[in-house]
Amino acid sequence: MRTIVVALGGNAILQRGEKGTAEEQRKNVKMTASQIASLVKDGYRVVITHGNGPQVGNILIQNEVARGEVPAMPMDICGAESQGMIGYMMQMSIRNALREIGLDIPVVTVVTQTLVDRQDPAFLNPTKPVGPFYDERWARERQEKYGETWVEDSGRGWRRVVPSPDPKLIIEGESIKALVDKGHIVISTGGGGIPVIQDENGVLSGVEAVIDKDLGAERLAVAVGADTLMILTDVNGAAINYGTTEERWLGKVTLSELKKFEKEGHFKKGSMGPKVAAIIRFLEHGGEQGIIASLDKAIPALRGETGTLVVPG
């Protein structure tokens, strides 16, 4: 039986322009859940991970606005909250979608920590923007008061940036694998996982950082011994010369071809870049295939009818 890790993009939970009400999220998650159910019906063992940007962004705003009444939580705890929130909606929806097609399979969310290297150079150079835009005065005050890093973003205002260290290990990997091996559907490593570091005695602690969810998905795929890593997003796959007249969407490519394109700078940082990087890593760690496809085309993509399929070689 094939084991597939599905990395869901933000559009699996929230569509562009939506504000993030519970109704919107539940509606989108329900649609996503029926996609997942089709994969399960087709005989795949499915492990799910997802982004959490808009959700953790909203939780951060709530913490900020209510700071006078309720102590604001640090980012690692906010991330954990978003895993609970999204995981709950997903496990319920997927269970419901499976039942609808006559399948009674346990679906469960595991709160997940992802180990990063405390010496990761990313900690010296925060680059990942989080939360909303504020004015310069706010940014300066936060910088002084809390030691946060804020940057001006091309005239749109000031935004906090945090380190985006490289994920090393899924701390709960053994538990997740035990469940997957039992045939349960597991949702985990939400938002790339809660970033934690380890001291010289192996003691874990949370850090204020954000892990790329696709790179986290790769670590998850290795942890559960998946053969396929499928990244579902809002475009049909990876393209070279993207946005130019020479634009060409990639169908089936080999690892070495993809690495060549990556080296040539075809994939944008912060969007297609980490997706391609995750799939390259996955194949280099023994994965059999990597797929980048549109959220609503998971099944055709697995059949090679659409999307970008990356194979060893």
Place this chain on the structure above:
Amino acid sequence: MRTIVVALGGNAILQRGEKGTAEEQRKNVKMTASQIASLVKDGYRVVITHGNGPQVGNILIQNEVARGEVPAMPMDICGAESQGMIGYMMQMSIRNALREIGLDIPVVTVVTQTLVDRQDPAFLNPTKPVGPFYDERWARERQEKYGETWVEDSGRGWRRVVPSPDPKLIIEGESIKALVDKGHIVISTGGGGIPVIQDENGVLSGVEAVIDKDLGAERLAVAVGADTLMILTDVNGAAINYGTTEERWLGKVTLSELKKFEKEGHFKKGSMGPKVAAIIRFLEHGGEQGIIASLDKAIPALRGETGTLVVPG
């Protein structure tokens, strides 16, 4: 090997008078984690559940205060957030505490839904207060606008009340048991679990309600096939004639004795009442022993040196 479900009271995470900062919670959870680690060291297989009152209360306030900027989430989603938050802090702390004594055992939080009967009479009679006190005008507006139920609380102001239906089934029970059987330490059913109902087709949906965490713990104990249910709280055990000159703390009692005391009205609703009810149910469902003890005396209580120990008979 004995399997023990430990139900942690609010004081395991937050002490009376504390505001609920991350530092306070982490400090308390760390102390609790060392208790749990001692149990594991003594050879018990441990499953953990916990209250979430102050945490979900704070999340509800944040949602309310920030409502103008971020869509407020319903109570089931806030409960899921609190499970993520508390579970994360606990799984990290327990793992650290185990490592400190040389044990390398997976610790994991499962986001947990608890099935309640949609016909539960509690839905017609909301009684469980949630969130902070407000004035009458606020309460009336919320009643009209959102159909919530608010009650005046003995001169302290108005407070929202929600139904507290009886927990029937831990939806993720099979996954939790699979992990426990593997020897992993599982944290689940936080705050009694996220209350969900099932329609005639088996489709789940969340409800605005609160499940008693001790009654939820009983369902969890049955789901994992535990032999011991231990409820840790801020008093030394159950007492009869509590608060009178005839007060007597209960040591070792039989199920039938405890049921007699319960019938006589010795245990206060909302405090010792549900703890005693949970233990009675547990023994009636085949549990071997129920314990009510002080959080810092888990080990002596298991040795019968302190706390209330309830046995069949």
